[in-house]
Amino acid sequence: xxxxxxxxxxxxxxxxxxxxxxxxxxxxxxxxxxxxxxxxxxxxxxxxxxxxxxxxxxxxxxxxxxxxxxxxxxxxxxxxxxxxxxxxxxxxxxxxxxxxxxxxxxxxxxxxxxxxxxxxxxxxxxxxxxxxxxxxxxxxxxxxxxxxxxxxxxxxxxxxxxxxxxxxxxxxxxxxxxxxxxxxxxxxxxxxxxxxxxxxxxxxxxxxxxxxxxxxxxxxxxxxxxxxxxxxxxxxxxxxxxxxxxxxxxxxxxxxxxxxxxxxxxxxxxxxxxxxxxxxxxxxxxxxxxxxxxxxxxxxxxxxxxxxxxxxxxxxxxxxxxxxxxxxxxxxxxxxx
Amino acid sequence: xxxxxxxxxxxxxxxxxxxxxxxxxxxxxxxxxxxxxxxxxxxxxxxxxxxxxxxxxxxxxxxxxxxxxxxxxxxxxxxxxxxxxxxxxxxxxxxxxxxxxxxxxxxxxxxxxxxxxxxxxxxxxxxxxxxxxxxxxxxxxxxxxxxxxxxxxxxxxxxxxxxxxxxxxxxxxxxxxxxxxxxxxxxxxxxxxxxxxxxxxxxxxxxxxxxxxxxxxxxxxxxxxxxxxxxxxxxxxxxxxxxxxxxxxxxxxxxxxxxxxxxxxxxxxxxxxxxxxxxxxxxxxxxxxxxxxxxxxxxxxxxxxxxxxxxxxxxxxxxxxxxxxxxxxxxxxxxxxxxxxxxxxxxxxxxxxxxxxxxxxxxxxxxxxxxxxxxxxxxxxxxxxxxxxxxxxxxxxxxxxxxxxxxxxxxxxxxxxxxxxxxxxxxxxxxxxxxxxxxxxxxxxxxxxxxxxxxxxxxxxxxxxxxxxxxxxxxxxxxxxxxxxxxxxxxxxxxxxxxxxxxxxxxxxxxxxxxxxxxxxxxxxxxxxxxxxxxxxxxx
Numbered sequence: 001x002x003x004x005x006x007x008x009x010x011x012x013x014x015x016x017x018x019x020x021x022x023x024x025x026x027x028x029x030x031x032x033x034x035x036x037x038x039x040x041x042x043x044x045x046x047x048x049x050x051x052x053x054x055x056x057x058x059x060x061x062x063x064x065x066x067x068x069x070x071x072x073x074x075x076x077x078x079x080x081x082x083x084x085x086x087x088x089x090x091x092x093x094x095x096x097x098x099x100x101x102x103x104x105x106x107x108x109x110x111x112x113x114x115x116x117x118x119x120x121x122x123x124x125x126x127x128x129x130x131x132x133x134x135x136x137x138x139x140x141x142x143x144x145x146x147x148x149x150x151x152x153x154x155x156x157x158x159x160x161x162x163x164x165x166x167x168x169x170x171x172x173x174x175x176x177x178x179x180x181x182x183x184x185x186x187x188x189x190x191x192x193x194x195x196x197x198x199x200x201x202x203x204x205x206x207x208x209x210x211x212x213x214x215x216x217x218x219x220x221x222x223x224x225x226x227x228x229x230x231x232x233x234x235x236x237x238x239x240x241x242x243x244x245x246x247x248x249x250x251x252x253x254x255x256x257x258x259x260x261x262x263x264x265x266x267x268x269x270x271x272x273x274x275x276x277x278x279x280x281x282x283x284x285x286x287x288x289x290x291x292x293x294x295x296x297x298x299x300x301x302x303x304x305x306x307x308x309x310x311x312x313x314x315x316x317x318x319x320x321x322x323x324x325x326x327x328x329x330x331x332x333x334x335x336x337x
Numbered sequence: 338x339x340x341x342x343x344x345x346x347x348x349x350x351x352x353x354x355x356x357x358x359x360x361x362x363x364x365x366x367x368x369x370x371x372x373x374x375x376x377x378x379x380x381x382x383x384x385x386x387x388x389x390x391x392x393x394x395x396x397x398x399x400x401x402x403x404x405x406x407x408x409x410x411x412x413x414x415x416x417x418x419x420x421x422x423x424x425x426x427x428x429x430x431x432x433x434x435x436x437x438x439x440x441x442x443x444x445x446x447x448x449x450x451x452x453x454x455x456x457x458x459x460x461x462x463x464x465x466x467x468x469x470x471x472x473x474x475x476x477x478x479x480x481x482x483x484x485x486x487x488x489x490x491x492x493x494x495x496x497x498x499x500x501x502x503x504x505x506x507x508x509x510x511x512x513x514x515x516x517x518x519x520x521x522x523x524x525x526x527x528x529x530x531x532x533x534x535x536x537x538x539x540x541x542x543x544x545x546x547x548x549x550x551x552x553x554x555x556x557x558x559x560x561x562x563x564x565x566x567x568x569x570x571x572x573x574x575x576x577x578x579x580x581x582x583x584x585x586x587x588x589x590x591x592x593x594x595x596x597x598x599x600x601x602x603x604x605x606x607x608x609x610x611x612x613x614x615x616x617x618x619x620x621x622x623x624x625x626x627x628x629x630x631x632x633x634x635x636x637x638x639x640x641x642x643x644x645x646x647x648x649x650x651x652x653x654x655x656x657x658x659x660x661x662x663x664x665x666x667x668x669x670x671x672x673x674x675x676x677x678x679x680x681x682x683x684x685x686x687x688x689x690x691x692x693x694x695x696x697x698x699x700x701x702x703x704x705x706x707x708x709x710x711x712x713x714x715x716x717x718x719x720x721x722x723x724x725x726x727x728x729x730x731x732x733x734x735x736x737x738x739x740x741x742x743x744x745x746x747x748x749x750x751x752x753x754x755x756x757x758x759x760x761x762x763x764x765x766x767x768x769x770x771x772x773x774x775x776x777x778x779x780x781x782x783x784x785x786x787x788x789x790x791x792x793x794x795x796x797x798x799x800x801x802x803x804x805x806x807x808x809x810x811x812x813x814x815x816x817x818x819x820x821x822x823x824x825x826x827x828x829x830x831x832x833x834x835x836x837x838x839x840x841x842x843x844x845x846x847x848x849x850x851x852x853x854x855x856x857x858x859x860x861x862x863x864x865x866x867x868x869x870x871x872x873x874x875x876x877x
Contacts, residue, residue, distance in 0.1 A: 057479065092538060099555065158594055158595075166601060173602075263592070265558075269556060278759070
């Protein structure tokens with residue numbers, strides 16, 4: 001079987017990914033181990049109401065290997081993780097993998113909706129700002145991303161709830177699982193994301209607009225809007241691809257706040273409660289899962305670059321891939337493409 | 338400032354409070370009209386689903402296992418108990434047991450069970466069910482810390498016939514009678530007992546209670562529906578037959594602002610965790626607020642006499658005298674109150690001992706002077722042998738009144754350093770045994786809580802050698818006579834306060850707000866909620 005350059009790229013990326021996952025797991029294990037706090041307290045419920053006897057506490061220690069030396073605990077945990085067994089949550093006794101899988105659909109739905117809103121909103125903002133002939137409108141639009149990023153997510157969420165749920169009664173604050181329940185949280189989560197997309201795209205479009213090939217096209221009589229939507233946007237979207245990782249991170253961290261405010265039972269809220277109660281196995285599972293998401297997103301991004309920008313297609317020796325930063329193509333290339 | 342145990346939430350607290358106050362202004366104008374609709378409540382009607390919001394995830398809904406307050410409130414609807422406890426008098430009254438006998442030294446308890454009780458899956462509830470469940474609790478071990486402590490020293494459970502069960506202990510165990518009234522010793526069907534503890538945690542439980550558990554989604558919701566064949570309520574219940582409500586929908590809503598707004602806008606019927614700053618607004622817009630102090634040992638400073646400073650009787654007594662409990666009331670909500678004894682006023686056999694807890698700063702200063710703690714005029718803190726009178730207090734609870742205690746102690750030259758931690762961090766320090774003072778409260782609707790906490794052979798919170806007070810405490814467990822137990826408890830509490838072993842501060846209360854349509858809502862003796870008698874006005 002012939003090994004294509006793309007296959008090599010994927011294999012290398014997968015190798016990197018495995019290292020990232022291992023590092024994330026090990027680092028979080030180390031941090032959680034060093035943190036002051038007693039897992040037995042979590043397992044046995046509240047710190048004070050518990051009337052556990054020393055024998056019962058010892059039994060719990062043994063059951064969770066908490067009486068073993070650090071390296072043994074680590075080895076046991078890691079070998080479990082390799083078999084996709086992250087143990088059970090201290091607080092609930094539920095297997096960690098099950099807890100994550102259960103909360104995933106809700107977060108996935110929220111993230112997809114928010115991402116779609118953010119891409120549409122951010123792109124629209126950038127295009128209108130570049131396209132408009134009125135400087136005032138352009139200045140206002142160019143200022144919006146800054147505002148969008150600056151507004152605290154939980155504040156926006158509570159404000160939306162206050163107006164549309166508590167005051168107007170259009171949307172239930174709790175227990176709305178369907179489309180209606182998704183609207184407010186998706187808008188809240190999309191706001192900072194859309195702002196970021198708008199900002200990046202606006203800068204990239206401005207740069208592309210100043211490129212020679214655009215001037216050439218305009219001289220050739222191509223309509224402004226068509227030129228903007230087809231050619232300049234394509235070039236500018238490369239810079240969007242390069243912030244895909246950051247966007248993913250924002251989606252995940254935003255979900256923590258949004259899901260708490262909107263009482264949605266997702267990965268973000270699971271993470272929040274796991275961290276605050278030092279539910280070590282659950283935190284570990286979530287850290288590894290988040291790392292996995294990043295690895296996958298980066299892999300997909302790497303595979304998408306060549307499709308959008310032919311110059312970054314891996315050659316026979318793809319060693320210089322990472323240094324090949326996408327830049328706006330020259331007019332000549334673009335014309336011949 | 339209200340601070341919450343988790344770091345994420347405390348970063349929210351300030352801005353949230355700002356939004357909340359803004360929001361309540363807006364809401365006030367919109368909700369005034371709702372207040373007048375609850376005048377004519379009439380006869381209870383059947384029907385409707387009660388929507389209840391809790392702030393904390395139940396995590397595990399099995400009442401026999403380690404359970405937080407939310408979990409125990411869920412379990413209370415699903416399971417019944419042998420006895421019930423009158424919240425007014427503390428008296429133990431019949432429920433699944435029609436009558437009982439206790440032997441002379443409180444080691445043996447014989448219960449005569451009610452006829453015709455069935456679990457929600459149709460299996461009959463018999464004396465064998467009692468035995469199976471108590472055995473199961475013992476088997477749960479550390480997973481049933483409270484239940485197994487109620488049953489500690491269990492020698493045998495005998496079932497001479499279907500309707501009679503005799504529980505025998507190695508030692509006198511008077512607290513067991515009250516323990517049988519809790520959901521922690523509630524009963525599950527044989528099928529439930531065969532499940533793993535984890536499955537039961539996740540909601541695989543079938544009891545004899547007025548509501549069956551349909552569904553539990555972790556960190557999200559619990560759905561309960563009426564058990565239509567139910568007909569064996571506690572003798573305290575206000576009606577017979579099945580519950581009024583069709584069902585109960587419990588949602589976990591961590592954000593207080595969202596609970597508050599949902600209640601105000603009619604999206605939920607009950608908010609079970611109202612913040613002090615929201616009480617007034619809710620009340621003035623027609624949402625009844627119901628509260629009851631948690632019975633048991635109130636919020637305390639517990640000295641550990643194995644540590645320097647805490648080992649000095651004069652210092653412990655001086656702290657009790659330096660605290661102005663009346664002044665503490667100024668920073669508490671109207672639904673909380675300063676301590677008047679080691680026990681909360683809602684505890685059966687409670688006696689008001691506030692005369693032992695009077696504010697006496699001069700007396701405190703005198704005691705400290707006598708003990709050789711001299712005031713350093715430059716710092717305002719007392720010293721002895723070059724060591725300052727500094728007490729580091731580690732805690733995790735939301736207890737803003739501690740800052741006032743800190744100021745009060747400072748006026749007599751005691752330097753109290755507040756060190757707020759997460760639960761897990763606090764527990765870790767607690768386990769080292771190095772804390773000179775600990776801070777918490779413990780809920781139990783029986784004076785036995787004194788023995789659990791203070792007895793030198795029990796938890797021994799003071800780390801004391803056995804002394805006279807332990808003999809008094811031990812005598813409380815050898816008799817079920819209410820008057821005798823009450824007198825012994827008073828004697829023990831007096832001794833504990835006078836020696837400064839008990840430094841009571843504030844009573845913790847559960848504060849609940851309901852919509853005006855919610856009727857027949859009340860707390861049971863342990864300040865938990867029983868929804869059997871609850872009904873919704875406006876339902877047909």
